[in-house]
Amino acid sequence: MKTLCIVLALSLAVVLGALVAGAALLFRGGISARVEPTNVEAGMARRLLRLGIPDSSRQLRNPVAPSKDVLAAGRAHFADHCAICHGNDGAGRTEMGRNLYPRAPDLRLPQTQELTDGELFYIIENGVRLTGMPGWGEGSEESGRASWHLVAFIRHLPLLTSVEKMEMEHLNPKGPDEWREMQKDEAFLKGSAPSPDTRHENH
């Protein structure tokens, strides 16, 4: 009986210790997204992410071959929907990507490139809870095809050329003011007199 009490007390102490350590880890910095995730937290999150993807999805292989047209479609889609956080080059060095918690990953690195086609597809379609990654899937055949094009484009990111990147800049979403300023920039570079610039450089 005495031994059982000791074992129970020790178990309780271990559980409490783990809870306190977990809480300290989670709440360091309060709810701020500015603190950097620790290596332990990032590592655990990556493992949990992969564990959270059903095996049937993980095994899927991209049914579309990475042809020129498929990559062009994926590139245009990525520039329009994904680049605001991930950047056109997938590095995640954007105002949004840098300030999310967890940060938008650099999609060119092994952490992403080593995910299976099915894992990438699943993440695009379903998003990842408690991160900034939304689920884009609509359940239609068309939306699925578009996600596979994105998978092909993500595989191409480490080889993205500066010409492709510049093409993407024209496809990034812009407000009417931004479009006007862009047209003024082009006119100025072609020789027109400079007109007042109304952009703000704070962000």
Next chain:
Amino acid sequence: MRGIVVSVGREDLTVKTSHGSEKFVLTPETEFVKSGAPAAAGDLKASDRVVVHAKKKGSRMEAVKVEFAPAAGPKKQ
């Protein structure tokens, strides 16, 4: 910011704009685009027309992207 290049060094760029002279910091990440095509810092010359996309970092302006075109030559008679 649109203007004319006054001077360009390894790490800084000075541009004459309608508001006066503006100084930008060039970093290894700064992108250069000449007449719509990818270029390098070395291609940028004084008197080029330039559009600088910059971000404020503390008290300095860091150039993210520099688009430029050579200054127009003298008009032919």
